Amino acid sequence: MSTETIAGSAVEVDGEGFLEDAKQWNEGIGEEIAHSNGIDPMTDRHWQVVKFMRATYLDTGAAPSIRSLGKLSGVPIKELYQLFPKGPAKLAAKIGGIPKPRGCI
Amino acid sequence: MRQRIVILGAGTGGTMMANRLRRAHSREDMEIIVVDRDDEHIYQPGLLFVPFGLTRADDITRPRSAQLHRGIDLRRSEIDRVDLDASAVYLTDGPPIPYDVLVIATGSELLPEDTEGMTGPGWGERVFTFYTLDGAQGLAGALAELRGGRLVVNLVDMPVKCPVAPLEFAFLADWYLHDRGIREDVELSFVTPLDAAFTKPMAAARLSSLLDDKRIELVTEFATGEVDGRKGRLVSYDEREVPFDLLVTVPLHGGAPYVARSPGLGDELGFVQTDPFTLQARAASNVFAIGDATNLPTSKAGSVTHFEADILTENVDRFVRDRPLTGAFDGHANCFVETGFKKALLIDFNYETEPLPGRFPGHAGPLPLLAESRLNHLGKLMFQWFYWHVLLPGRDLPGIPTQMSMAGKRPPAAPMQEVRQ
Numbered sequence: 001m002s003t004e005t006i007a008g009s010a011v012e013v014d015g016e017g018f019l020e021d022a023k024q025w026n027e028g029i030g031e032e033i034a035h036s037n038g039i040d041p042m043t044d045r046h047w048q049v050v051k052f053m054r055a056t057y058l059d060t061g062a063a064p065s066i067r068s069l070g071k072l073s074g075v076p077i078k079e080l081y082q083l084f085p086k087g088p089a090k091l092a093a094k095i096g097g098i099p100k101p102r103g104c105i
Numbered sequence: 106m107r108q109r110i111v112i113l114g115a116g117t118g119g120t121m122m123a124n125r126l127r128r129a130h131s132r133e134d135m136e137i138i139v140v141d142r143d144d145e146h147i148y149q150p151g152l153l154f155v156p157f158g159l160t161r162a163d164d165i166t167r168p169r170s171a172q173l174h175r176g177i178d179l180r181r182s183e184i185d186r187v188d189l190d191a192s193a194v195y196l197t198d199g200p201p202i203p204y205d206v207l208v209i210a211t212g213s214e215l216l217p218e219d220t221e222g223m224t225g226p227g228w229g230e231r232v233f234t235f236y237t238l239d240g241a242q243g244l245a246g247a248l249a250e251l252r253g254g255r256l257v258v259n260l261v262d263m264p265v266k267c268p269v270a271p272l273e274f275a276f277l278a279d280w281y282l283h284d285r286g287i288r289e290d291v292e293l294s295f296v297t298p299l300d301a302a303f304t305k306p307m308a309a310a311r312l313s314s315l316l317d318d319k320r321i322e323l324v325t326e327f328a329t330g331e332v333d334g335r336k337g338r339l340v341s342y343d344e345r346e347v348p349f350d351l352l353v354t355v356p357l358h359g360g361a362p363y364v365a366r367s368p369g370l371g372d373e374l375g376f377v378q379t380d381p382f383t384l385q386a387r388a389a390s391n392v393f394a395i396g397d398a399t400n401l402p403t404s405k406a407g408s409v410t411h412f413e414a415d416i417l418t419e420n421v422d423r424f425v426r427d428r429p430l431t432g433a434f435d436g437h438a439n440c441f442v443e444t445g446f447k448k449a450l451l452i453d454f455n456y457e458t459e460p461l462p463g464r465f466p467g468h469a470g471p472l473p474l475l476a477e478s479r480l481n482h483l484g485k486l487m488f489q490w491f492y493w494h495v496l497l498p499g500r501d502l503p504g505i506p507t508q509m510s511m512a513g514k515r516p517p518a519a520p521m522q523e524v525r526q
Contacts, residue, residue, distance in 0.1 A: 066328065067262055067357070071373045078330060081342040087326070 025097025054096035111204035115141035118396030119210035125499035155241035227334020253290030254350030280445030305459035376400035382432035441485035449481035
């Protein structure tokens with residue numbers, strides 16, 4: 001764990017750059033994490049996914065899987081991969097300031 | 106007052122629950138009704154062996170009715186929906202069945218049509234799953250005709266029944282091809298959406314070194330978006346491709362369709378939203394769920410269902426007596442992992458503890474954990490007898506407690522890190 005300054009705020013991040021405390025997050029931080037991960041600009045579709053991820057996490061304590069995102073977020077899986085290349089669930093979680101999604105058994 | 110318990114599904118969980126409850130409660134106190142759509146009970150762990158000609162359909166299939174003790178009323182119908190407010194189950198054939206307590210044990214269903222192209226050209230010819238009896242039998246034919254080329258074993262996405270089974274298939278395929286003298290002519294690949302061979306770090310490390318030893322290529326973080334049976338290629342959502350001549354795939358899983366038709370009962374995949382410790386459904390206090398039908402973060406496996414049955418029998422008893430439930434279920438799973446050449450690993454774990462090396466059961470136990478042995482393989486083969494004669498009748502396995510024990514396990518010195526998706 002280390003402290004980093006992102007978009008002018010000091011935040012705690014883990015070894016892979018995920019925020020340790022979801023409460024330290026704001027949209028400016030999300031925007032900057034997105035840019036440093038090659039997403040520029042953050043479109044409304046990006047935000048739809050990120051905000052859905054974050055709301056689900058804050059509500060249930062767990063981030064949804066990609067399959068669940070595809071069913072619930074209003075963005076189909078194919079498009080999720082276009083918006084967030086390589087790992088939509090991981091990247092959207094990072095941008096949304098929530099922990100890395102855990103794979104289930 | 107006489108209670109009516111309705112159990113949906115006469116598979117592993119439903120049969121164990123019906124038999125356990127029948128033994129614990131007199132017919133005057135409790136009426137037990139079980140609903141299933143057919144009368145064929147398949148020993149699902151046996152499906153893995155069918156493609157290799159090591160077992161046959163009639164060796165692993167028995168009538169459901171014959172597994173249920175006397176005094177259990179088995180009704181044959183599809184389920185239309187559950188009305189949680191009215192506490193009644195609606196069938197497609199026959200009148201609704203009101204219940205005092207409902208136990209949902211309808212497992213999970215395969216959804217091959219949810220992956221683009223999977224059931225298109227090539228399905229049943231060069232694209233198979235061994236998760237159904239038909240698929241396993243078809244695959245046996247295709248494997249027997251295989252002379253060379255690329256054999257790809259693919260897991261589309263979690264959750265699936267018996268998450269180690271796809272790996273076991275790859276290991277057994279390596280053995281089978283050796284045995285036929287054509288291993289050199291076949292490239293074997295294991296393609297998974299996970300970032301490692303398995304979900305938990307120590308088991309993942311052990312299993313990927315086995316893949317390595319057996320020269321089975323491991324392709325990770327491959328989110329299958331399309332199966333192209335005509336050209337013989339798997340395509341991921343991020344447009345990577347894996348070519349195949351023969352594809353053995355484990356399709357997406359979901360809950361039974363009636364769960365989605367019963368508002369509030371299931372999650373977005375149709376699995377029953379269930380308390381992980383009491384097994385009570387989130388939607389209603391007089392509804393419980395067991396086995397593959399739940400959304401619990403543990404393996405969908407018969408051993409898990411067996412341990413759950415012990416806790417759930419207790420909780421149904423407490424519920425009908427108006428006593429507080431026990432939250433004793435710990436996610437315990439215990440699985441033999443067939444690794445080919447008459448050897449197997451054993452893993453034993455729960456919600457909190459990942460599979461660890463050591464001995465089982467206990468320090469002096471005969472079975473090594475997370476290590477290959479002949480005895481584990483024999484254990485796996487013997488298990489079928491225990492399934493029909495001990496598990497389904499609702500008895501306990503000698504020497505194997507419901508809750509996971511740390512005795513005999515060797516935890517790593519350093520803190521563990523979860524493998525994440």
